[in-house]
Amino acid sequence: MPADFDSTTLALLILDSAILVSLVGGVIASRRISLPKVVDPDVAFGLLESSVKRACPDLKDGFTWREALARVRGIDGSIDWLAVTMTLTQYEAYKYGEAVKPSGSFSDIVKLASRIRMVGGIGRRS
Amino acid sequence: MAGDLSERLLKGVGKVVVGREKEARLLLVAFLAHGHVLLEGVPGISKTLLAKVFSSCMGLEFKRVQFTPDMMPLDIVGGFVFNLKSREFDFRKGPIFSNILLADEINRAPPKVQSALLEGMQERQVTIEGHTELLPEPFMVVATENPVEFHGVYPLPEGQLDRFMMKVVFEYPEGAVETEILRRNLNGIDLIPVEPVLSKEQIPKLFRDVNSVKVSDEILEYLSSLAKQTRTEERVILGASPRAIVHLVEAARAFAFLDGRDYVIPDDIKELAVPVLAHRIGLEQSAILKGTSPDTATIIREAMEKVRPPR
Numbered sequence: 001m002p003a004d005f006d007s008t009t010l011a012l013l014i015l016d017s018a019i020l021v022s023l024v025g026g027v028i029a030s031r032r033i034s035l036p037k038v039v040d041p042d043v044a045f046g047l048l049e050s051s052v053k054r055a056c057p058d059l060k061d062g063f064t065w066r067e068a069l070a071r072v073r074g075i076d077g078s079i080d081w082l083a084v085t086m087t088l089t090q091y092e093a094y095k096y097g098e099a100v101k102p103s104g105s106f107s108d109i110v111k112l113a114s115r116i117r118m119v120g121g122i123g124r125r126s
Numbered sequence: 127m128a129g130d131l132s133e134r135l136l137k138g139v140g141k142v143v144v145g146r147e148k149e150a151r152l153l154l155v156a157f158l159a160h161g162h163v164l165l166e167g168v169p170g171i172s173k174t175l176l177a178k179v180f181s182s183c184m185g186l187e188f189k190r191v192q193f194t195p196d197m198m199p200l201d202i203v204g205g206f207v208f209n210l211k212s213r214e215f216d217f218r219k220g221p222i223f224s225n226i227l228l229a230d231e232i233n234r235a236p237p238k239v240q241s242a243l244l245e246g247m248q249e250r251q252v253t254i255e256g257h258t259e260l261l262p263e264p265f266m267v268v269a270t271e272n273p274v275e276f277h278g279v280y281p282l283p284e285g286q287l288d289r290f291m292m293k294v295v296f297e298y299p300e301g302a303v304e305t306e307i308l309r310r311n312l313n314g315i316d317l318i319p320v321e322p323v324l325s326k327e328q329i330p331k332l333f334r335d336v337n338s339v340k341v342s343d344e345i346l347e348y349l350s351s352l353a354k355q356t357r358t359e360e361r362v363i364l365g366a367s368p369r370a371i372v373h374l375v376e377a378a379r380a381f382a383f384l385d386g387r388d389y390v391i392p393d394d395i396k397e398l399a400v401p402v403l404a405h406r407i408g409l410e411q412s413a414i415l416k417g418t419s420p421d422t423a424t425i426i427r428e429a430m431e432k433v434r435p436p437r
Binding site: 045049060061062063064065066067092093095096097098 | 342345387396434435
């Protein structure tokens with residue numbers, strides 16, 4: 001009997017572990033999926049603007065993109081700032097310099113917007 | 127070439143003048159935007175030296191006029207002098223006929239003399255007794271004034287101030303910078319000649335490149351809103367003029383060019399708004415006397431906080 005008990009316990013343990021692993025995997029996957037796919041830069045930067053305004057309520061309406069990025073630069077998280085800066089430069093060239101509308105997923109901007117929302121209130125940097 | 131020019135100029139200026147990079151860059155911006163600059167600061171903080179070194183770096187002809195209360199307009203623009211040989215009146219050009227005219231302590235000369243500069247600054251020509259002479263190209267007035275003198279000075283009228291694209295305020299240098307100034311003076315470094323960073327022939331192309339920098343309609347609307355905001359401020363009796371906004375957009379073009387862009391972004395406007403607009407803002411006298419009014423730079427900063435730039 002003890003041998004049977006052991007094998008049953010072992011089987012249950014394996015089953016539990018499998019469920020736990022699948023649950024954790026599911027949570028991670030759902031988090032990844034929760035980032036919306038945005039193909040329009042105006043929409044991506046619109047998301048960023050609403051996130052910045054929510055996280056920095058003291059930021060006056062006259063802020064520019066560069067000022068906003070300087071403000072949120074201190075947040076932790078795996079933000080690729082070089083990619084964000086390059087995307088912003090392309091967006092500025094389109095917005096103010098008659099360049100072609102940039103295409104792509106704008107995942108860096110959406111990820112940053114999402115990260116700012118998660119972090120919440122961001123104070124002034126000294 | 128644009129960013130490179132800025133770096134070379136700052137390097138050249140830095141050989142003689144210490145800790146004035148921001149001011150030197152603003153001078154370059156104004157120069158590329160065909161503007162004139164008013165340098166304000168107490169005596170002995172490198173205003174004149176910076177103007178001299180700047181013109182040497184740009185390889186341009188430079189003339190300095192020390193403004194005094196007994197000056198006449200002819201001392202600036204020149205005039206007709208009787209030629210004994212030819213028995214005719216010849217036009218003798220005044221110091222305004224140079225590429226960079228340093229009008230040192232401009233507020234010490236009477237208004238008549240100050241206004242002698244007006245036509246030259248605006249029209250880039252002078253007219254004397256019906257005779258019109260074009261000024262050399264490029265032409266820039268760099269004037270200095272001391273803000274703490276009250277006796278024997280003639281404050282520049284609003285119309286004259288409006289003709290200056292920028293007013294650059296010189297603060298006292300920080301401790302480390304001051305130590306370096308002392309060290310350099312002891313070694314005579316402020317007397318070394320400076321090599322030009324570009325030739326005179328390259329300048330027209332620079333102007334063309336700056337003129338080709340794009341300004342979107344949204345940026346123009348932003349500028350217009352900013353000007354309107356300065357005019358609606360309670361404590362302000364004189365807001366930013368249309369000429370002020372024209373100067374701001376021209377300066378922003380030059381600033382964008384030096385940053386290596388062929389388009390203006392809102393940050394360019396915000397960077398230059400205080401030096402370009404603040405000196406043209408007139409505050410309510412009662413608020414100034416009561417001490418309840420902030421300075422004009424603060425008014426401009428507040429306006430920029432309220433007006434939403436295109437995003």
